[in-house]
Amino acid sequence: MTHASQRQLTEFRRHHVGFVFQFYNLISSLTARENVAIVTDISRDPLPPEEALAMVGLEQRLDHFPSQLSGGEQQRVAIARAIAKRPAVLLCDEPTGALDSRTGIRVLEVLEAINRTTGTTLAIITHNEVIGDMADRVIRLRDGKIDAMHANALRRPPATLRW
Secondary structure (H helix, E strand, O other), rough: OOOOOOOHHHHHHHHHHEEEEEOOOOOOOOHHHHHHHHHOOOOOOOOHHHHHHOOOOOOOOOOOOOOHHHHHHHHHHHHHHHHHHOOEEEEEOOOOOOOOOOHHHHHHHHHHHHHHHHOOEEEEEEEOOHHHHHOOOEEEEEOOEEEEEEEEOOOOHHOOOOO
């Protein structure tokens, strides 16, 4: 990867990496289905948008616009968009940061289910240390460098996390 050209890096990201952003980055003039289809239209072997949205529990909200969805539903559309291209790695930047704890736990349950059912590797970047209790491995950064790393012998289910 360190010797890849910009084009090769773009191709790698397009086909192998999914991104879930803290602030969703949904297009307000598109429905949930259309926001997911943006990714599926350029992917090699995508999930149908309807299937990706069903995986995150939004099969009844396909034709709703972002303004018609709650914050948690918008975040789940963003997750559906990221998983629709069947990424090998899913990078989640503060996926619960803008959500209340109950909705955040629902989002974490969705992410855990995606990891379990599809085998997608999750990297959750967060300041919320409690979320680390559900991970296989926790890597702590300080000043841009790895400060500590440990494996969880016993992972906690998202529903048991409190913050």
